[in-house]
Amino acid sequence: MMKWIFGIMTVMGIAVFIARGDGAGALNALVKGGESAVELSISLAGAYMLWMGIMKIADEAGLINKLAKLMKKPLRLVMPDAGDAAAPVTLNLAANFFGLGNAATPFGIEAMKKLDRGDGRASNDMAMFIALNSSAIELLPTSVIAVRTACCSASPYDVVLPTFIASVAAALAAIISCRLLGRVFK
């Protein structure tokens, strides 16, 4: 899947650039992407080290184990083989819910590592985790509220409830489509 997405995106982009006679523009855009990858990694590094450090403290205090035991049963409904990943999955979903984006990513990466079986292939649980993450269930969509406030909205919080309902619908769609598609994509 990834090779097709990457392939189609780059070929389409390059084709449009060449059609416009701007070959250098295509290369510039690609290089710029690489540069933003480096910038992003560096800006991620701080929060990432912080949350990985805190998670390790919680782990050694035995709290990660407790959380995993607590969440194993409820998580089984959507991710039957979560196992060790139960704790980081819970932390990731909780961080997303409370709008802590920079804590959610390290927990999510940890969850993926625990779910991984080292065969270079996404398991059903990994796909479910990605799909659930893309439904963006959040208590308060803080960045959107910030933009609305900046754009002089009289009621910036008006959108909170519809956003939440739409996110829940997206999460349900993620669960259902994962269940169905998991049988199609081997």
Place this chain on the structure above:
Amino acid sequence: MKAANIAVPALVGILIVYALIKKVNVYKAFVDGAAEAVPQLIAILPYLAAMLGAISLLRASGAVEFFTGVMRPVTDRLGISPALVPLIALRPFSGSASLAMLKDILTEFGADSRVGRAASVLVGSTETVFYTTAVYFGAVGVTKTRHAIPAALISGAVGAAVGLLLVR
């Protein structure tokens, strides 16, 4: 929002006190955890470079605008405002670009207009699927992503559709 501002640092503080009572060497544990972060980020970097490169190329080429132009008859028939179509098309690729576009829409149509509220709900209830997928699958070196992206995109489409219906 106030409560969250206090709750998270308070939880971290309580965690450290609890760990100290449990006789955990909190300093060493923190450093050990942080040390795992650095090689992990380096492992993700090439995946990010590939995905962000492709996204940047697609954005700069104007292919997104071309695509929204082609889709125009369909989106018009569905009753989706033309201002929202590029936002829907761009949302799975770039968070910063969709926030910038949201700002443009809110400035042009007004934050409390129907289009403005619809755009806000769209951005809030969907996620940058291609970016998160690159990071999360990159972390474990998974390239056979199976149904993850289709399911994520279906979920995003359902979220967008419900969002649009709710602000109608």
